[in-house]
Amino acid sequence: MSKGIISKEEDYSQWYNDLVIKADLAEYSPVRGCMVIKPYGYSIWEKMQAVLDKMFKDTGHSNAYFPLLIPKSFFSKEASHVEGFAKECAVVTHYRLKNDGNGQIIVDSDAKLEEELIIRPTSETIIWNTYKGWIQSYRDLPILVNQWANVMRWEMRTRLFLRTSEFLWQEGHTAHATSEEAIAEAEQMLEVYADFAENWLALPVVRGRKTPNERFAGALDTYCIEALMQDGKALQAGTSHFLGQNFAKAFDVKFTNREGKQDFVWATSWGVSTRLLGALIMSHSDDAGLVIPPMLAPIQVVVVPIFKSDEELDTISEYVKGLTKELKAKNISVKFDNRDTQRPGFKFAEWELKGVPLRIAIGSRDLQNGTVELARRDTKTKESTTQEGLADKVEQLLADIQQNMFKKAFDFREANTVEANDYEEFKRLLDEQPGFIAAHWDGTPETEQKIKDETKATIRCIPLDAKEEEGKCIYTGKPSNKRVLFARAY
Amino acid sequence: MSKGIISKEEDYSQWYNDLVIKADLAEYSPVRGCMVIKPYGYSIWEKMQAVLDKMFKDTGHSNAYFPLLIPKSFFSKEASHVEGFAKECAVVTHYRLKNDGNGQIIVDSDAKLEEELIIRPTSETIIWNTYKGWIQSYRDLPILVNQWANVMRWEMRTRLFLRTSEFLWQEGHTAHATSEEAIAEAEQMLEVYADFAENWLALPVVRGRKTPNERFAGALDTYCIEALMQDGKALQAGTSHFLGQNFAKAFDVKFTNREGKQDFVWATSWGVSTRLLGALIMSHSDDAGLVIPPMLAPIQVVVVPIFKSDEELDTISEYVKGLTKELKAKNISVKFDNRDTQRPGFKFAEWELKGVPLRIAIGSRDLQNGTVELARRDTKTKESTTQEGLADKVEQLLADIQQNMFKKAFDFREANTVEANDYEEFKRLLDEQPGFIAAHWDGTPETEQKIKDETKATIRCIPLDAKEEEGKCIYTGKPSNKRVLFARAY
Numbered sequence: 001m002s003k004g005i006i007s008k009e010e011d012y013s014q015w016y017n018d019l020v021i022k023a024d025l026a027e028y029s030p031v032r033g034c035m036v037i038k039p040y041g042y043s044i045w046e047k048m049q050a051v052l053d054k055m056f057k058d059t060g061h062s063n064a065y066f067p068l069l070i071p072k073s074f075f076s077k078e079a080s081h082v083e084g085f086a087k088e089c090a091v092v093t094h095y096r097l098k099n100d101g102n103g104q105i106i107v108d109s110d111a112k113l114e115e116e117l118i119i120r121p122t123s124e125t126i127i128w129n130t131y132k133g134w135i136q137s138y139r140d141l142p143i144l145v146n147q148w149a150n151v152m153r154w155e156m157r158t159r160l161f162l163r164t165s166e167f168l169w170q171e172g173h174t175a176h177a178t179s180e181e182a183i184a185e186a187e188q189m190l191e192v193y194a195d196f197a198e199n200w201l202a203l204p205v206v207r208g209r210k211t212p213n214e215r216f217a218g219a220l221d222t223y224c225i226e227a228l229m230q231d232g233k234a235l236q237a238g239t240s241h242f243l244g245q246n247f248a249k250a251f252d253v254k255f256t257n258r259e260g261k262q263d264f265v266w267a268t269s270w271g272v273s274t275r276l277l278g279a280l281i282m283s284h285s286d287d288a289g290l291v292i293p294p295m296l297a298p299i300q301v302v303v304v305p306i307f308k309s310d311e312e313l314d315t316i317s318e319y320v321k322g323l324t325k326e327l328k329a330k331n332i333s334v335k336f337d338n339r340d341t342q343r344p345g346f347k348f349a350e351w352e353l354k355g356v357p358l359r360i361a362i363g364s365r366d367l368q369n370g371t372v373e374l375a376r377r378d379t380k381t382k383e384s385t386t387q388e389g390l391a392d393k394v395e396q397l398l399a400d401i402q403q404n405m406f407k408k409a410f411d412f413r414e415a416n417t418v419e420a421n422d423y424e425e426f427k428r429l430l431d432e433q434p435g436f437i438a439a440h441w442d443g444t445p446e447t448e449q450k451i452k453d454e455t456k457a458t459i460r461c462i463p464l465d466a467k468e469e470e471g472k473c474i475y476t477g478k479p480s481n482k483r484v485l486f487a488r489a490y
Numbered sequence: 491m492s493k494g495i496i497s498k499e500e501d502y503s504q505w506y507n508d509l510v511i512k513a514d515l516a517e518y519s520p521v522r523g524c525m526v527i528k529p530y531g532y533s534i535w536e537k538m539q540a541v542l543d544k545m546f547k548d549t550g551h552s553n554a555y556f557p558l559l560i561p562k563s564f565f566s567k568e569a570s571h572v573e574g575f576a577k578e579c580a581v582v583t584h585y586r587l588k589n590d591g592n593g594q595i596i597v598d599s600d601a602k603l604e605e606e607l608i609i610r611p612t613s614e615t616i617i618w619n620t621y622k623g624w625i626q627s628y629r630d631l632p633i634l635v636n637q638w639a640n641v642m643r644w645e646m647r648t649r650l651f652l653r654t655s656e657f658l659w660q661e662g663h664t665a666h667a668t669s670e671e672a673i674a675e676a677e678q679m680l681e682v683y684a685d686f687a688e689n690w691l692a693l694p695v696v697r698g699r700k701t702p703n704e705r706f707a708g709a710l711d712t713y714c715i716e717a718l719m720q721d722g723k724a725l726q727a728g729t730s731h732f733l734g735q736n737f738a739k740a741f742d743v744k745f746t747n748r749e750g751k752q753d754f755v756w757a758t759s760w761g762v763s764t765r766l767l768g769a770l771i772m773s774h775s776d777d778a779g780l781v782i783p784p785m786l787a788p789i790q791v792v793v794v795p796i797f798k799s800d801e802e803l804d805t806i807s808e809y810v811k812g813l814t815k816e817l818k819a820k821n822i823s824v825k826f827d828n829r830d831t832q833r834p835g836f837k838f839a840e841w842e843l844k845g846v847p848l849r850i851a852i853g854s855r856d857l858q859n860g861t862v863e864l865a866r867r868d869t870k871t872k873e874s875t876t877q878e879g880l881a882d883k884v885e886q887l888l889a890d891i892q893q894n895m896f897k898k899a900f901d902f903r904e905a906n907t908v909e910a911n912d913y914e915e916f917k918r919l920l921d922e923q924p925g926f927i928a929a930h931w932d933g934t935p936e937t938e939q940k941i942k943d944e945t946k947a948t949i950r951c952i953p954l955d956a957k958e959e960e961g962k963c964i965y966t967g968k969p970s971n972k973r974v975l976f977a978r979a980y
Binding site (some may be wrong): 029035037038065068071072074088089090093094105118126130145149166168 | 517519520521524525526527528529532533535536552553554555556557558559560561562563564565566572576577578579580581582583584585586587588589594595597606607608609616619620623629635639640642644656658831
């Protein structure tokens with residue numbers, strides 16, 4: 001616990017919490033379950049946003065903004081939607097405070113709203129109410145809109161990034177003329193999320209469908225990407241929903257199709273959130289701190305000078321100036337940690353804690369020898385290397401680190417994905433080797449619920465690439481033709 | 491009213507409203523005073539955000555995120571702050587809805603919060619409560635943080651972009667070891683805003699200080715930039731506040747200074763909002779629609795092909811492809827409007843309405859002659875020009891348009907800024923030539939209030955560059971040593 005971080009082995013949950021706090025990513029606020037995202041944590045989120053936003057725009061989407069508050073009556077319009085969100089929403093009932101005359105600030109009972117307003121837990125209702133005014137004919141379709149926003153779900157058990165009452169996210173809401181087009185959109189966005197997870201987060205994911213039990217409230221089909229954390233628990237990293245005509249019907253959004261007939265509009269929605277920061281931390285970090293994939297690291301390279309005098313620092317600084325210029329020309333972000341208030345060892349530990357992928361240390365002897373010391377965060381290996389061609393070498397190393405982190409996470413997942421063929425084996429594996437368990441299931445919500453109640457494992461998804469295979473449900477023995485993926489999950 | 495937009499002369503207020511709606515920038519939502527920012531309006535906001543965010547980062551600031559909800563008790567801690575915001579805030583009192591058994595969704599009275607939560611109208615209180623945990627010593631200072639967020643003020647009279655119950659903004663919140671440093675920060679950020687207004691928005695602004703009456707609730711000094719709209723009314727476009735130690739005292743945020751003594755921390759806050767979209771529209775647009783300064787235009791150049799057959803369109807498209815590539819290499823955004831469902835005249839009017847700075851029309855004859863037709867949005871002038879060197883010419887023209895728009899707005903402001911030396915003249919000028927009126931004032935809140943009550947004109951600011959000049963207050967005749975700027979305002 002040298003850095004105030006407990007070891008992963010000792011207490012994974014506490015390790016996660018310690019890490020979030022000590023690496024200056026986030027902290028709890030005085031408001032129940034709400035977090036403050038600190039500058040360092042937010043800078044990673046900004047990197048994620050920039051990449052995702054470009055992916056959304058490259059696939060034809062535009063951003064827009066819809067109101068934070070949703071009239072209560074809107075919720076009631078889609079039955080399963082209100083069922084899903086009513087139990088955990090923040091309700092605005094008044095629009096004014098006043099001084100009670102004794103210096104106390106109280107709610108002004110004269111300023112009660114006629115209809116209560118809900119802080120959006122998600123925006124389908126307010127958006128489909130708006131789309132009604134935007135859509136008359138098939139010429140107005142598709143609408144491909146995304147929103148970056150804060151949302152609120154009054155969670156009872158919260159956890160920084162993974163489950164907070166308020167969180168930041170993006171929510172895409174699209175409108176289409178045909179069912180096929182909407183399904184293609186939902187599938188396309190799932191692929192965008194999977195691409196982001198694998199190639200930026202360095203996080204291998206299983207693409208799949210949720211069972212009806214686990215679907216988004218109001219969806220006909222929920223696609224998801226599921227990842228495995230280092231403790232063997234699964235984490236849902238993104239979802240994309242085919243909403244059918246449910247919201248169009250609830251808000252009476254019709255259009256004239258190419259044949260001149262009236263039809264309800266087809267919908268999708270899809271989102272990822274600050275939860276991805278939790279996924280990043282949980283999947284790659286170690287007891288020394290964060291390990292951030294180079295593609296998302298706010299600082300990719302830190303340079304630490306080793307010096308005993310101002311003159312030495314000056315000489316080193318001169319060299320670092322040139323190096324920094326070269327690296328910046330390659331779009332590599334560099335931090336030169338030239339503080340004279342801290343010793344190199346302290347700085348090494350600090351940047352390790354913050355997960356900077358590559359560290360360059362350079363002292364006077366290095367300058368004489370034309371060398372630097374390079375340390376990789378992912379493998380914790382060091383090497384001395386020549387200054388000649390260093391920028392190219394750094395670029396190559398960052399690519400290697402990105403790839404290596406993915407491979408490590410991929411190998412971990414492969415090693416922790418097993419098959420179970422009966423319920424006893426299933427329960428034993430769950431405890432002995434936490435991870436994904438591929439098993440046969442009879443397809444009923446009842447069986448799924450019973451397994452969940454007895455083992456806390458849920459069906460994470462029906463993988464899109466699941467093979468056709470005759471088998472028997474591990475719980476009821478009824479026939480099944482493909483394996484689904486079970487796990488305990490965040 | 492060919493586009494459904496009333497003329498500016500006939501009804502300026504209605505013209506503004508028509509324009510916002512018809513140009514697809516925003517619309518009202520079913521939630522009182524809250525707006526939907528449509529994709530085209532949001533794309534301008536995104537451009538503004540990108541420029542401002544870079545300016546903030548270049549001046550050393552980082553982004554972070556603080557909770558949406560603020561405990562009611564926090565507000566009461568800074569007396570003038572609560573006074574300023576209590577009358578117009580949305581209050582969350584419950585955290586659950588339920589089904590009443592008859593299919594009605596109602597607020598669950600069992601889920602009442604112990605302490606009511608306020609949707610942030612601004613975040614000083616929650617942020618200073620957080621900073622308490624971040625600051626122990628001068629080594630922890632300065633803290634230079636900005637937040638992009640939504641805020642809510644329950645306005646009774648709303649207007650799209652200019653005054654809405656919910657709006658988007660950024661709020662900077664900085665903490666410093668000395669008063670001087672905090673004042674320098676507040677002044678620096680004012681200059682950032684002025685730079686943005688003048689060089690991106692093409693909007694000349696007066697840099698000034700607010701009178702105590704008009705200060706931010708909780709500030710010792712409020713700096714502002716004030717702009718003049720085309721109807722002669724003023725608009726506050728950004729503010730930067732020196733908060734002294736008010737919030738540090740309210741939240742007990744002390745630090746150990748270099749001398750080893752405890753002191754309260756010094757603060758600033760500063761913000762601009764989606765109101766800037768209102769300023770952009772009101773200062774530059776005309777009866778044909780928006781006029782967007784090239785530096786903020788989501789589409790800088792639109793290319794409209796004039797064709798009678800698919801073959802003609804193909805030939806034109808081939809040329810446009812090459813041109814687009816050249817323009818994109820210069821970072822110029824281009825839209826090729828090759829729709830075959832609309833005629834050129836319709837497209838011309840549409841892009842005029844949307845304020846695209848430059849239009850290129852090209853037909854078969856142009857291709858034969860090696861020419862195109864160029865139309866400027868700002869001057870509404872057209873010219874035929876050669877295709878040779880077109881990309882360079884476009885680049886130059888966009889720069890010219892930007893400059894010309896600023897000059898036009900600057901000349902307008904100069905022509906509508908006058909001096910008044912007595913109250914009769916002041917009142918006459920206010921009605922005859924709405925604009926800024928520079929006049930002497932005795933420095934008292936009472937006189938300011940009386941002038942406001944009688945004329946609806948307020949002191950927009952005490953210009954930072956106001957000359958020392960002996961004079962007499964236009965209202966009381968008492969001595970004054972500089973002129974302040976009056977106007978009726980948004």
